[in-house]
Amino acid sequence: MFDVLKIREDFPILKRKVNGKPLIYFDNAATSQTPQIVIDTIVDYYSNYNANIHRGVHSLSQEATDAYEIARKKIQTHFNAKHAHEVILTSGTTHAINIVATGFSALLKEGDELIVSALEHHSNIVPWQMLCERTGAVLKVIPMNEEGELQLEAYDNLLSDKTKLVFVNHISNALGTINPIKEIIDKAHKVGAAVLIDGAQSCPHIKPDVQALDVDFYVVSAHKLCGPTGVGMLYGKEEWLTKLPPYQGGGEMIETVTFEKTTYAGLPHKFEAGTPNICGGIAFGAALDYMNSIGFDTIAAYEQELLSYGTQKLLEIEGLKIYGTSANKTSVISFNIDGIHPYDIGTIVDKLGVAVRTGHHCAQPIMDYYKIPGTVRASFSFYNTKEEIDIFVEAVKKAKTMLS
Incomplete structure (x- = not known):
């Protein structure tokens, strides 16, 4: 059985707060977080x-x-x-x-x-x-x-x-x-x-x-x-x-x-x-x-659940457009909201404890194709939850209200 709450216990950073809010880390496409067993391996090498x-x-x-x-x-x-x-x-x-x-x-x-x-x-x-x-x-x-x-x-x-x-x-x-x-x-x-x-x-x-x-x-x-x-x-x-x-x-x-x-x-x-x-x-x-030890088939199946859930919830926001709508994709959602710069959205959701990436993501030709300056990118990993997505969506709605 895949138990995301048990898996989250393996990642010490997920217990911290950012700007007084529990950290929600949705920047996994930039870098993943590190489980305690890997941290222990690093400490063991330098210690022994x-x-x-x-x-x-x-x-x-x-x-x-x-x-x-x-x-x-x-x-x-x-x-x-x-x-x-x-x-x-x-x-x-x-x-x-x-x-x-x-x-x-x-x-x-x-x-x-x-x-x-x-x-x-x-x-x-x-x-x-x-x-x-x-x-x-x-x-x-x-x-x-x-x-x-x-x-x-x-x-x-x-x-x-x-x-x-x-x-x-x-x-x-x-x-x-x-x-x-x-x-x-x-x-x-x-x-x-x-x-x-x-x-x-x-x-x-x-x-x-x-x-x-x-x-x-x-x-x-x-x-x-x-x-x-x-x-x-x-x-x-x-x-x-x-x-x-x-x-x-x-x-x-x-x-x-x-x-x-x-x-x-x-x-x-x-x-x-x-x-x-x-x-x-x-x-x-x-x-x-x-x-x-978790299994890549298990990881992929769970992350597809997160992708489907996150896509559905974000598309309920009026004026939000997702870039990259292939039927064959992984747990990354790049989006913009009409009339709002992605950097401004990223800054506000960070104040609410949510880490996302904004900008051209070192893929400027893609942004040039869409004629946009960049996107907000939320990228999910197997240690993320649907509850975190709900908090993120509410943060995006708040950002839209503040910036519109």
Whole structure:
């Protein structure tokens, strides 16, 4: 049985107050909250076996190394990567995307084409624009429609033998749209293109199987998954990671160094220069353990209840418009109220204890498509409740009354 009240006990921050009101945290698409078991894992590391990894023969170093590599295996198992060395631990999704974008500088030539979707976060746009500037490659865009869905007929027309790489998010952070990534991947592979999927928003709700998807690269941030900030994953097929040159030079990513020549370490260390976020990697594994103990099917079903309930309640407010109305979406509601700036709504509901995100959500092209400055975004997680949604809706009504 899914018991949301019991689950809420796992999250100490949910007991605090904001502006004298009980905290209602609806900014989960930006970062999730952290359960006590993950906090305890972080404290345990720094209290008992804090040491650098892969380099020391002393006991603390070996304990830290073992814990870090066990976490890598947990991540491999969770995403069903074929090999543990296909899991590169990064500082997050942005770092992971930049590793691939920088590596492709050595593989592209002028006139090659890259395809991005209109639904992307800036972190899955800007690195590729920089890559095009370096190489002379051309960036093409899959357009979206009014419902916030990708127009796949247009995607078919963009694909050609010039296409070298396609990059699309699994779920839109701004609208909650779940993209048909298996279809996108299969079509790209037919023209010989590689595919990178930004899974930052999908992984709190879905358990991706990278082998079943046959995806070439998949990137994730732990802080969306009840883990700490500053750590994430780049999954890459072994053959692609072998082709790409190192992103950074330094310690750990080398095999031999002389002043005449350096040879690089094998995977995954080739892409993990310097001292990593050791504690973060270990805590990432603990966060996956926690979420898997609840079950991703259970999480998804409950969050769909929250989405349906929240959508129904918000649409009862006159003048409120929701952006992103795909039938296939996750628990994100982006909306505006006629004549009121989203920032003003966000400021007032914060005074009532409700945390939401306002602005363009690092997805400015989406806002430009709708010709709006931004939206109010409420994003629900499995530790939220319908009672919290009721309080939020009343807060929005109060904001509307004050600002109209």
